[in-house]
Amino acid sequence: EIDTRLGGGLRRNALHELHCAESRNAAAATGFAAALLARLSAADDRPVLWIVEKAAADEAGFIHGRGLEQFGLDPRRLIIVRLKAARDALWVFEEGLRCHGLSAVITEIRGHPPLLDLTASRRLALRAREHGVMGMFLRQAGATQAGATQNGASHADASTTRWLVAPRPAAADADDPAGIGNPAWRLTLERNRTGIPGTFDVEWNHARRTFALLASVPTEFIDGAPHPLPVAPPPLDRPAA
Secondary structure (H helix, E strand, O other): HHHHOOHHHHHHHEEEEEEEEOHHHHHHHHHHEEEHHHHHHHOOOEEEEEEEEEHHEEEEEEHHHHHHHHHOOHHHHHHEEEEEEHHHHHHHHHHHHHOOOOOOOEEEEEOOOOOOOOOHHHHHHHHHHHOOOOOEEEOOOOOOOOOOOOOOEEOOOOOEEEEEEOOOOOOOOOOOOOOOOOOEEEEEEEEOOOOOEEEEEEEOOOOEEEEOOOOOOHHHOOOOOOOOOOOOOOOOOOOOO
């Protein structure tokens, strides 16, 4: 169903954006990015350039080789660049998109830097289209499409797709019912130039490098709301708190 909405799948020669609404969900967004890159690496043996802004790493931690391996992405396929400023990260991002020797360039930044305006986004999308290198923004606590900037204008960019990523409870593993199942996410396709948006619950199988749709679950299990069960009755012999 997702491939159909995307017109056959995720375009390689395009700019895509992945973001999470809160910093605590940064690992979920990173995991989804790693899964996408694992699929890409299975069909394209060129390396991936992974750019990390210091503010993003300070807030959510740095990617770990063993964790990437568990998602099916060989860390030896990565060229990692760590930078202090978002300006430098965006410069390296654009230069990477010019390189035919790369299959993808991913930039991990925090928020939405002012210098990442519509003009800059269009320039990055053009580089990806011209050189056939997939560009991927991984933004922590980034504003949504309707999010407001400092001057009240709406956030606009030239990305082909924009995904809001949230963690989803893992389904039970049939081979190990007491263990933790496959990684799962709630994906909200907020922007889709080739079709209509939508929301999907999916899980990732790292051995097969495939996604599978899951039955939807109530939002309160995902966004951190209290467990939907009756609370205990008010106590009679002590304060309710």
